[in-house]
Amino acid sequence: MPAFAILCPGSFDYILNKTGNMFIRYRLKDVCCVIDPNKAGKTADDVLGFGGNIPVVSTFIEAKDYAPNALVIGSAPQGGFINGVYREEITAAIEHGCDIYSGMHQFLNDDPELSTLAEMKNINLIDFRRPPDPPHFPKASWKKRKVKVLLIVGTDCDTGKMTTAWEITERLKKRGKNVQFIGTGQTGVMLGGYGVAVDAVVADYMTGEIEYAIDSVGDNVDLIV
Structure with missing residues (x-):
């Protein structure tokens, strides 16, 4: 069974955490915690008005108490590129053995540091925005x-x-x-x-x-x- 930690540092609200909020709304039983130091100590319901008692924690280190096996990047820095805060939390999740679900424009599998670590830990970096290669052409x-x-x-x-x-x-x-x-x-x-x-x-x-x-x-x- 998946146990998702939702990563959204500084952006756990009704608008900015778009991807993460949809997991909380539609895959509620699979979400174990949310990572946002600005809202730590609250619950998903406190912040969103739905999501029940899903806890909000400050870092992935704290998230480990809830036994996640995958990290979902619930929000993204401007432009969809990894900044230092996200990299630190993603690295910690990989070290713990979590698969990473990413919808960012910057592909995690193309990042030498993260992809090498993921291979060492035998986990999956899943870039959901990567287009098919080769592309498919229309045939009417x-x-x-x-x-x-x-x-x-x-x-x-x-x-x-x-x-x-x-x-x-x-x-x-x-x-x-x-x-x-x-x-x-x-x-x-x-x-x-x-x-x-x-x-x-x-x-x-x-x-x-x-x-x-x-x-x-x-x-x-x-x-x-």
Whole structure:
């Protein structure tokens, strides 16, 4: 069973900790603690209004008391690059034997220091924003597609597109429908285990990647969201 520690130093709030908050909302039982020295001593419910008694601690060293086996980077420094604070906590988590879930633009596997340490500790650095290589090209497969596809759109980031798609998917499943959620951002891919972070894909290849993700589901579902 996963036991996630959510890393969001100085940014555990309703807005900045976007990825981490979705884990707390939708994978509540899998989250063991949150790391933010500014909110240490509080609970997730104190800060967000949901999340129950998930504790907030100052550092990964303190998080070890809750036996995490994976660290989720719940928020990111500006630009999605690792700063010194994040590097220190990620390093401590790797030393402890935790897999690292990252949706940042800076790929952990391309960092010599972190990747070498991860190999020594036999843990996984998972870069959810890394685009497929080689890329997939569009083939106009929509002409033969039988399954219906529901596209959720929004006018900006953080407007609730993924949340809306996830809620629709889960509620239709409760009604007995066979629905496949395809994440198009790092948070959706982490939660659903399927999709591609399109903001990391070269624009020429975006349509091909989405088409490939849809085609990989096939026609044996009621709806793709």
